[in-house]
Amino acid sequence: MIVIDIALGVLALALLPALWRIAVGPTDADRALSADHVFFVFLAVAGLLAIRLEDSVFLDVVLVGTLVGFLATITLARLVDRRRS
Amino acid sequence: MSALAILQALAGYGLIVLGVGLVGVAALGLLRFPDAYSRLSAVTKAATLGVCLTLLGVLVLDPSWSNAVKVLLAVALQFLTSPVGGFALGRASYRSGSPLAPGSLYDELGGRQRAGQAPEPGQGGEDGARR
Numbered sequence: 374m375i376v377i378d379i380a381l382g383v384l385a386l387a388l389l390p391a392l393w394r395i396a397v398g399p400t401d402a403d404r405a406l407s408a409d410h411v412f413f414v415f416l417a418v419a420g421l422l423a424i425r426l427e428d429s430v431f432l433d434v435v436l437v438g439t440l441v442g443f444l445a446t447i448t449l450a451r452l453v454d455r456r457r458s
Numbered sequence: 459m460s461a462l463a464i465l466q467a468l469a470g471y472g473l474i475v476l477g478v479g480l481v482g483v484a485a486l487g488l489l490r491f492p493d494a495y496s497r498l499s500a501v502t503k504a505a506t507l508g509v510c511l512t513l514l515g516v517l518v519l520d521p522s523w524s525n526a527v528k529v530l531l532a533v534a535l536q537f538l539t540s541p542v543g544g545f546a547l548g549r550a551s552y553r554s555g556s557p558l559a560p561g562s563l564y565d566e567l568g569g570r571q572r573a574g575q576a577p578e579p580g581q582g583g584e585d586g587a588r589r
Contacts, residue, residue, distance in 0.1 A: 376474065377474070380512075387482050387485035390489035391485070399494075400551065402498075402554060403556075405551075406497055413506065414505075416513075416536075420509075420512050423520065427520075429522070432529060435528070435529075436528050436535075439539070443542070446546065447543060447546055450547045450550040
């Protein structure tokens with residue numbers, strides 16, 4: 374269980390570079406990319422919470438999050454393309 | 459604790475540690491890499507593999523049929539959709555004119571789809587039509 378806790382802490386730390394990139398990232402592409410990264414971290418956190426809280430409903434969250442993350446990435450890519458930053 | 463349970467815990471926690479480590483490496487790449495394209499490569503490849511390994515570790519630690527269906531479907535979807543999303547983001551960032559790192563050696567597209575340049579009439583008709 375301690376391994377899961379440490380892993381959750383590492384994932385929380387992995388969100389900080391994405392925050393940095395969204396704040397200062399030179400182009401809009403970096404910001405869209407950071408959103409993609411946040412989605413990946415969220416999926417990993419939901420998977421670990423299924424073990425930590427012993428509730429497999431979080432795996433449904435992972436399944437839905439995968440699809441929503443893909444759609445969000447495609448939409449952000451089109452937005453970056455249109456914007457011509 | 460039987461030998462099988464020890465093996466299961468070892469494999470499950472090992473997969474989770476590996477996967478979370480890969481997501482951490484992706485975060486480091488997001489912080490340190492010089493241009494949008496190398497950051498994209500770090501996030502798309504390392505984070506995808508990291509998420510998939512983490513989910514497989516969760517499945518090993520808590521094995522059941524319903525979990526197996528959900529996790530394997532999620533992993534398969536991840537492997538199918540993540541390269542498509544990464545490609546779309548890379549293409550969009552190139553077309554929106556995000557700069558290459560100073561040390562870049564090759565630019566195979568040669569700025570052909572850069573911002574502010576209309577595509578030539580003969581080629582790239584679909585791009586011109588869509589805009």
